[in-house]
Structures are given as C-alpha cells and as structure tokens.
Amino acid sequence: MTQRSTEPILEINSVSMHFGGVKALDNVSLTVNRGDVVGIIGPNGSGKTTLINCITGFLKPTLGTIAFHGRDITGKKPHKVADMGINRTFQVMRPYFTMPAYKNLVIPLSSPRAKRVGGWRGGGRHGDRNTVAVDILEELGFERDSRVPYKLAGTLPTGYLKRLELGRCLAMRPELLICDEVFSGLSASEISSLVPLIEKLNAQGITMIMVEHRLVELFRVANRVMALSYGEKITEGPPQDVISHPKVREAYLGSEEDF
Amino acid sequence: MSEPFKQRRRERIDRGVKVRSASIYALNSLEEIGYLLAPRMLLTCCFLFMPLALSPWPYWGRVGLSVCILALLSISFDFLANYVGLVSLGGAFFYGIGGYISAICNTEFGLPPFLAILVATILGAMICTIALLPCLPLRGIYFAIVTLMYPLLMIRLIEAFDILGGTEGFRGIDGFNSFWTEQYGLVLGLLVALFALRRFVNTDAGLVVRAVKDNDQSVRASGISVTRTKAKAVFLASLTGCFAGAYYIHMYSNVGISSFALDLSIMPIAATIIGGSGTLVGPVIGAAILVPLSELLRDFGSLRIVVYALVLTGFVVFRSEGLMNFLTRKYQQIERWVDIR
Structure with a gap:
C-alpha cells in the first residue's frame, strides 16, 4: 500500500449532466486524494462513463464544477485536461x-x-x-x-x-489515471495478471479512478468506492461498507418487493 | 475413376531485405542496397532527364511541365486524404491563391519570378491554412463539400467586386529566362516536395498526423490538439498546392479566374486513384499517365472525354488499389504457384 494523504487532487462538486430531459448525472460530488484508488460502481447506464467524460473534458457538465489541484477544469478541452496529467483509457478500446x-x-x-x-x-x-x-x-x-x-x-x-x-x-x-472498465472482457487469468500491475502503478504514486463491473478484483485494489444508480450517488466509503449498503444491493439485485 | 482434382494456390512471400533490430535498418549487401534504391533512382532520373528528352519539342516540354503541376496538386490531395483523413476538394483554392499572390508580387512589387514564387508559396500557404481553420473540425464528405466551396467563392468574389483584376486577371507577368530554368525549377520543386513529404510522414510528427486519421479521440486523450495537428498538415499540403499555382502563372505570363477552375480540384483525385492512394509516389505516376493521355486524345475532339472516362473506369474496376500499390506488391513479394496437398 502506498502512502495515502488527505491532500485532495480532484474535486468534483455537485456535477450534473443532462442530455435533453435525461439526467445522466444528478448532483454527483466526489473528492479524490493523492494516492487513492477510487472505484466507481453501478449498474449499466448509471452514469459512470459520463462522469469520466465530464472529468476528462469530452463532455461539458450542465451544472457543477470540477477542480484538479484546486484549478477549475470544468469544460476544458480534452487535450488540455490530458496535458495536465489526467489520462484515461476508453471502455471501447481505441x-x-x-x-x-x-x-x-x-x-x-x-x-x-x-x-x-x-x-x-x-x-x-x-x-x-x-x-x-x-x-x-x-x-x-x-x-x-x-x-x-x-x-x-x-x-x-x-x-x-x-x-x-x-x-x-x-x-x-499521468498523475491521475482513469481506467474505464479495464477488466471487462478479460479472462480470469488475464485479470489476475493485471491486478498486480494496477497495484504497482499505484505504488509508483499514480492516483487512480477505476470504473468496474468486476467487483471482486476492484475491491482488492480500491481503497474507496462510490456507487452510482440512475445518475445519482448512492453511497461512498470503504469497499466493505459499500457492498453491504442496502441501496447498492437494491440497485444491483433489485429490491425485495420485486421478487 | 477420374484423377483426383488437383488444386493450386498462389503463394506470396515477402522478400527478406530489411532486417530490423530496435531502430536500425541493416542491409547485408550492395545488391540489397540497390534493390531498395532502384525504384527511387528510376523515378528521380526519369524526371531529371525528362527536360533533356523533350527539349526538341517545346510543346511536349510544356506537357511535361503540366505533368509536374498536376503531380504537385495530386501529392497535396493524397497527403490530406490518405494521411490526415481530410478529403479536400480545395486543390483549386491552393492553386489559385498561390497564382494570384505570385502575380501581385511580380507585377506590383517587381519581384523576380523565383522570389515571387517563394513568397507566394509561403504566404499563400498561410492564407489557405487560416481560411480553412473553421472547417478543420469537419470530417469526410462534409469537409469535401466545404472545401469545394472555397474556389467557387473566390471566382464569384472576383467577378462581383471586380477585385484582383476582375475577370481579366493580371497580364504581362514575367516569365523565366530560359527553357532550362523553367523546366528544372519545376522538376526540382516536385522532387523536393515528394521526398520531403514522404520523409515527413515517417517521422514521429508525421505519425501523429496519421494517428488523427486513424483515431482522433485517442489523439485528444494523449494531450495533443487535433485541430492544431490538422492545421499543420493543411499548411504542408497548401505549400505544395500554392507552389504549383505560383509556378504555372509564370509559365504562361497571365493569371485569371481560371486558376480557381474546378478541374484543378477534380483531376488530382483521378491521378491519385490511378496511381494508388496513400503512396504519395502513386499520384505522380498517375499524373504522368493522365496528362499525356489527355493531350494525345485531343484529336478525338469531344470523344476525348469518353476515352478518358473509359480509362479511368478501367482502372477503378480492375486495379482499384492503384498502380503504385500493385507495383510495390509485385516488387517486394515473390509469387509462385504451389500445389494444394
């Protein structure tokens, strides 16, 4: 484990992203500290990739601000954001x-x-x-x-x-590496060889945000997890707390009334 | 009982000439150096001897120069279309801007032809790049349509406002001192443009330009401005186009709105298709076929365009990869028939 500080590197303040009437993100806030590995989970269509697109400048959020090292980067051009040290992978590989x-x-x-x-x-x-x-x-x-x-x-x-x-x-x-589902579509053995790599990169001092569906592997590397559902933040905290949170279970498995 | 049906297939094997280790190209023998140099030398020599060979017939000398002019425009088109992904129909715009600036430099400021051409090439490329900046975010057919508009717009502007000499254009522009300076100035210009661009696309900066065609989102995510990269590429392409236009008006001592004619945007596409897209050399070969062909067909009168169209269609249907890609494959691979067992 690397030294984790409480120095915020990325601050997302009540960001909303609306596409017409669709609220892809609704008032989402998140602070990432230096050295963190923050996981973002949520069912399909919950706004994970939209959030990443907002951070990296591929989308301009409708409301709210995003700051990197205290500097406002909301709506900056993608290449300017990348130039500052926020680098992302694409979910659909490019x-x-x-x-x-x-x-x-x-x-x-x-x-x-x-x-x-x-x-x-x-x-x-x-x-x-x-x-x-x-x-x-x-x-x-x-x-x-x-x-x-x-x-x-x-x-x-x-x-x-x-x-x-x-x-x-x-x-x-990169200073902040954002991985959009690097584990998806990989075999179990491929994932198990990637996990140590992620840990090594974090140990080198790279702060990370990981969007994942593979929760078991994510919880091995992440020290904090945020759960999204329908564009809203449900909860945030250490992995164990998040996975046992009733609303997270409901978002993934459906509520008990549904059965 | 019939004999078992024997089938054969064509086997293609790359010639093992280049040995790559890290970033060193190792060549084993003079033979292999010759193998690599031969096509380049052949092309260079053909162009260098062309003026000598054509000197007894001044008419065909001019045809030779027209080949070079079309070749320059086609290289510019091929570079933008197949390395940057911008299908530009603005060849005539580059050409006309270069021509007019050179004419103004020569008639108004009294610059000698070669200096006027140099100024027109650089200044013209800057103007073209700035003019095209607003359409750089466009892609594919949209970019093609908007760039097609530029030369048409220039023609109408010149006609309507009677600027830049109006429909008359400029006359009495200085020509070159002699047949030989005229010929070799352009031939050298073409060879420099060709080999410089070929070298550029293989450098790291050229790789970034090609990456924009392949996947511009990833280029953005790599902290490189796509618009700036495209602007640089358009600058290089318009350098080539403006040079062609500027040179041409000194050959014929006048410039008019025909410098923005649509043919100049369309002909390079034909030359590129015949010669082979994405090779830079191909368009030169294409131009060397198209221009003399269209001269030879002059006797056919209006049938000329029919024969011309048939040749073009023939190439598109039977050799859609283009001559250069076909020749490269034949040259670099050994082909043989083997039995299927």
Whole structure:
C-alpha cells in the first residue's frame, strides 16, 4: 500500500449532466486524494462513463464544477485536461489500428506533456521514442523479444488491447489515471495478471479512478468506492461498507418487493 | 475413376531485405542496397532527364511541365486524404491563391519570378491554412463539400467586386529566362516536395498526423490538439498546392479566374486513384499517365472525354488499389504457384 494523504487532487462538486430531459448525472460530488484508488460502481447506464467524460473534458457538465489541484477544469478541452496529467483509457478500446502496437505509444510520447514531464524527446530521427515505447509495453507484459509489440494493433487480441490502452496513458506520465472498465472482457487469468500491475502503478504514486463491473478484483485494489444508480450517488466509503449498503444491493439485485 | 482434382494456390512471400533490430535498418549487401534504391533512382532520373528528352519539342516540354503541376496538386490531395483523413476538394483554392499572390508580387512589387514564387508559396500557404481553420473540425464528405466551396467563392468574389483584376486577371507577368530554368525549377520543386513529404510522414510528427486519421479521440486523450495537428498538415499540403499555382502563372505570363477552375480540384483525385492512394509516389505516376493521355486524345475532339472516362473506369474496376500499390506488391513479394496437398 502506498502512502495515502488527505491532500485532495480532484474535486468534483455537485456535477450534473443532462442530455435533453435525461439526467445522466444528478448532483454527483466526489473528492479524490493523492494516492487513492477510487472505484466507481453501478449498474449499466448509471452514469459512470459520463462522469469520466465530464472529468476528462469530452463532455461539458450542465451544472457543477470540477477542480484538479484546486484549478477549475470544468469544460476544458480534452487535450488540455490530458496535458495536465489526467489520462484515461476508453471502455471501447481505441487503439490506432493501422499502426504497430509500439507505434501506438509513440503518439502520446510525442505530446507536449511527455516532452515536458517525461523528458522523452525523439533522439535522432526515430531512436529514442521507439525504445521508450517498447520499454513501457514490456512493463505491461508485451514480451520484448517476441513479435507482439511489433504487430499491427488491429491484429491483437482483447487482452493486449486493454494493456495497450493502459500503455498509451502511462506514456503520458499521468498523475491521475482513469481506467474505464479495464477488466471487462478479460479472462480470469488475464485479470489476475493485471491486478498486480494496477497495484504497482499505484505504488509508483499514480492516483487512480477505476470504473468496474468486476467487483471482486476492484475491491482488492480500491481503497474507496462510490456507487452510482440512475445518475445519482448512492453511497461512498470503504469497499466493505459499500457492498453491504442496502441501496447498492437494491440497485444491483433489485429490491425485495420485486421478487 | 477420374484423377483426383488437383488444386493450386498462389503463394506470396515477402522478400527478406530489411532486417530490423530496435531502430536500425541493416542491409547485408550492395545488391540489397540497390534493390531498395532502384525504384527511387528510376523515378528521380526519369524526371531529371525528362527536360533533356523533350527539349526538341517545346510543346511536349510544356506537357511535361503540366505533368509536374498536376503531380504537385495530386501529392497535396493524397497527403490530406490518405494521411490526415481530410478529403479536400480545395486543390483549386491552393492553386489559385498561390497564382494570384505570385502575380501581385511580380507585377506590383517587381519581384523576380523565383522570389515571387517563394513568397507566394509561403504566404499563400498561410492564407489557405487560416481560411480553412473553421472547417478543420469537419470530417469526410462534409469537409469535401466545404472545401469545394472555397474556389467557387473566390471566382464569384472576383467577378462581383471586380477585385484582383476582375475577370481579366493580371497580364504581362514575367516569365523565366530560359527553357532550362523553367523546366528544372519545376522538376526540382516536385522532387523536393515528394521526398520531403514522404520523409515527413515517417517521422514521429508525421505519425501523429496519421494517428488523427486513424483515431482522433485517442489523439485528444494523449494531450495533443487535433485541430492544431490538422492545421499543420493543411499548411504542408497548401505549400505544395500554392507552389504549383505560383509556378504555372509564370509559365504562361497571365493569371485569371481560371486558376480557381474546378478541374484543378477534380483531376488530382483521378491521378491519385490511378496511381494508388496513400503512396504519395502513386499520384505522380498517375499524373504522368493522365496528362499525356489527355493531350494525345485531343484529336478525338469531344470523344476525348469518353476515352478518358473509359480509362479511368478501367482502372477503378480492375486495379482499384492503384498502380503504385500493385507495383510495390509485385516488387517486394515473390509469387509462385504451389500445389494444394
């Protein structure tokens, strides 16, 4: 376990997101402290991904504010938010299909943030960035000497694509890493190899928000969990408390009257 | 009892020329260096010897230059369409802006042709990029339609307000000193543009540009501004287009609203399809086929367009990948028939 402080890194203040008459998010607040691994759970359509889209600038919340390190980032452009160190994976994986896997990482490595924070400048014509990209992929379980890192991303199986999503974020040297369902669609053995990786990244000092449906694995890594249902925050707290909360059980399993 | 039916299939094997380790390309022998260099040298030599070969016939010399002009516009189209994902019908806009700026530089400010072309190329590219900024968030057919509007808009503006010489345009623009400067200036310009763009798309910055075509959301999530990346790419493409336009008006010593003609936006598409999209060299080959063909067909009068259309249709139906992709495959792979067992 890493040292967790009470220094807030991300503050979400009563954020609402309305699409016409649909309230995808309704008055949701959440504070993430440095070193936290915060889990966000909830049934399908409860607004988890919408919340992530609001944080990362892909959506502008209808109401409420979001602050990163005390600076207001509500409605900032996605690339500006990413440049500040909030990096996300996509639930539906978005690799660059026409490029080899390692070239997928050269793009974030060419970003202004990577140059500034990581000090990764392309040495010579290609040199440096390609090597760093393969280094990061190796850490994520792409065998360096195999052909996997050099294969076209479009030909890789889901397990590798999920790692590639993580890799693209890690190349940005994130402060806050937001994982949108990295465990979904993976086999049990693939998940069990990813869990230590998540723990290791957290130990390196990366704060994380994880949206998950795989509760068992999530509760191994998360130290705090927020539950959403129909865009509303039901409860927040340590994993054990959240899972035994009656409203959470109701949201997942239906209320007793339904039976 | 009939004999068992024998089936054969075509086997394709890549030639093992490049050996990659980390980021080093290792070449084993002179033969392999030659193998890699041969196509490049062939193309370069063809263009460098073209003026010499055509010098006895000034008419065909001009046709050779028209090939280069169309090649430049087609490279610009191919780069935007197949590397950045912006299908641009604004080729005529780049071309016309370059032409008019060069004409003004030459007639109003008395700059010599080559200096006027240089100014027109850079200034023109800046103007084109700024003009296209509002449509950069558009994609696909929407971008195509909006960029098609630009050259049409320029024609109407010039006609309606009688600006920039009105329908007359500018006349008496300085030409080049000699046949040879005219020929080699353009040939060198084309070769520089071609090899520079080919080099650019393989650098890390070029990779980011290609990533925008592949998946712009991921580029955003990587902290890179998509609009800025597209703007850079449009700048590079309009450099090429403006150079072509600026050069052309000095060849014929006049510029008019025909510099914004729609053909200049459409012909590059045909050249790119015939030559092979996404190769940058393909469009040059396409232009080298289309322009002489259309000259040869001049005798057919109105039937010319029919033959022209048939050739184009033939290519689209039978070689939709384009000549360059076809030739590359033939050159880099060994093909043989093997029995299926």
